[in-house]
Amino acid sequence: MRRASMFLAPLFVCALAILVTQAQTARKINVDYKETTLKNGLRVITVEDHSAPVIAISVNYNVGSRDERKGRTGFAHLFEHMMFQGSENIGKSEQMVMVLNNGGTMNGTTSEDRTVYFEALPSNQLDLLLFLEADRMRSLAITKENLDNQRNAVQEERRSGLDNQPYGKSREIQQALIYDNFAYKHSVIGSMEDLNAASVEDVAEFFKTYYAPNNAVLALVGYFDTKDALAKIAKSFESIPRQPNPPSVDMTEPEQTSERRTSVDDILARAPRVDVAFKAVPGNTTDFYALQVLSATLQGGQSSRLYQKLVKEREMTTNVGGFMDEKRGLGAFYVFATLRPNATTADVEKVIYEEIERLKKEPIADWELQKAKNNTRRSIISGLQSSLSRAITLSQYAVYYNDPGLINTRLDKVSAVTKDDVQRVANKYLRDANRTVVITMPKAKAKGTTAASGQ
Template sequence: MGQRFELQPLSIESYKLRNGLRVVLNHDDAVPVVAVAVYYDVGSRNEREGRTGFAHLFEHMMFQGSENVPKAGHFQYIMKAGGTMNGTTSSERTNYFETVPADQLPLALWLESDRMRSLAVTQENLDNQREAVKEEKRLRYDNQAYGQIFDIVTSMIYQNFANAHSTIGSMEDLDDATVDDVKEFFRVYYAPNNAVLVISGSFDPATARELIETYFGDIPEQPVAPPINVEEPPEVADDYREWNDPHAPLPAFLLGWKIPARRTPEFNALYLAGKLLYDGESSRLYQKLVKGDESVVQLFGFTDERRGPSSILIGAIPKPDQDLSKIRETIMAEIETMSAHGPTSDEMMKLQNQLINDAVRLRQSSMSRAQAIGEYALYDGDPNLINTELDELLSITPDQIRRAVSTYLNTANRSLLDVTPAGKG
């Protein structure tokens, strides 16, 4: 049986403006700061062939100024107010967020509303941000050792274009983008009715409601964004590929499995299995490959959580002259053992303590709370899930983990990318 742990429920108040903007307020006076997070329901999953990279391009465009905010002004206003800020893009969403001293909430809301209302979509801004994205792609993907392997494996796991293409997108597609394309993308996906606004931290709820109505209430609603299909057949698209990485000093490999959507019981069981297999120094594979055999320079594992079919990736960079196939056999043997016997009672106890610790830590940061609440509101339509997710995870049994590993990981239905280093192709 999973253990029970009572966390004080977070205060969650949610409502919707007339223009469709979903608002969630999480009042907590423990620290005199407030976090604001805006989640737009647009990620690489919403892009079509020939127009990839738009969601990520927009993350850059949103800092290029709006009707009342000059280019890069957003950064300057927040930094001068003593705050921090950023934005990120994934397959599932694009988010923008700032943490500011509690008395600066009006500033944060004004800045977010001004760019939702009146982003400066000009040829000049498009040109310079297109170049910024290209430079980012060169630095982080093309010219970095192993920088492309996760995108390549993703394209091997998924068959549906919505799931398979990379978030950073194609440079050719970005070159083909016109100002009209960008304006249309902004109109459809950056509408208030396609967004969630979360405020978490120290604020007066009645004042916050007035500010939100003042700044966001008259931004026009837009027609609903077109629906997308992210369904997948069970089989991976490609089970083997070899790729020559001109920047890699050593060979490497990456394995990928297709698994069910986030927040399903099977996904939760596999997420926990991943923690036991590859997360942290006490995990099975770290103990076997890094501590025990001392055969790898680096071990990595990752659960890619999506609203549709998701994935688990496990890979390694071996030490020079180590046998890659033996390392892979060790990984598959651990998966096979877990699929036969499940986790031990000691592993379950440690895992549950880790989950409780993670949940407590998340609650201590206004920004962590805002982001978790934003995801539940956007993906599930229920921000209150932040108060029940820990119990859901603690209720997963060792046998559920065993069955999920047996069904989804201990199988030949997986993708393997072999990376050969510079000059060894």
């Protein structure tokens, strides 16, 4: 992931106030979006909003690490870096300079399920915004020099963000243990060996296959005239050739029939840590929203059950947390805890499983249900406060679920969760045979050694 640039464009505070008021009264969010598809298959979503003189664009490509093949892991993320190395009419790193010099912000991120690029600029820079995104979609500069440079950058990112981070290897190992299907079994960052094996020919083929207009969603939000903006989008993008649809990804995941467990010795860790995960469900499903509420009850904040039990009452851990991971394919439910010196991993695990059993046998309290829903509502609404966040959200829901309208209905789906739903999903998914456990133990550094080099 590229390092974040300075965010200089103003946020839509007025829009946030409107959304908060809607959530507190009618419990409704209403982002008035328009959708069209260009002749080459590019899907375009627009939201005209004159709250502030700002525009934001999100170009979301339907490609992530799940699309990679064995021997080429890390390729989707490597390619994200390549997209900032210039194109036919834009020099190397010139795009960032042009955006920042005009008072804007820009970045890009890669996940298992998508790769997204985004910018926000003053509203008088719409032509620049469209030119920059269209030029790199049409004519990315694919050279050996750019590839070697960005390969080294990604490898350094792996060293600093994973190999030389406490518990970094544990997260990667747990992901490989949870999943059987290669699509989610490997990390987004990839392996050093696979990154070294990437060739210019690989990059060119990847670009042609996945960075086509018919494999992307463009969302534009902000201060513009919709008719005028759509005409400019068509002029900028419609001449980019459509490509054959990329191959579909097999996302089937076999049912887990027994607990999976391993331990990791970590010379960077300063305390033992317990990581527990349960295979669960794809995002935007009834059970996904119930598991979100369950997660908030079990481990969301200082009033959660695990925090009260492990941190406050028994003083066994310094922290505890977790989340329900949202994926297009099968996501997982995560719990993690870092131990105090007087505790054992076995005792901490025992408390975690006891609290899970309580959720299976007893309905959660009314206040817990309401707190969990309130927290989720706040998260959803705060995620829509700026033009940029709305553009990213609309494009992502279109790519993930073929439903940009989820931006208006997600709150309703959370509100519909009942105490019975929470108890039901606890029994269905948080089973012993369905869990994967990684125990990380600090390891004394051998004399004369340094932190992992990642090589």
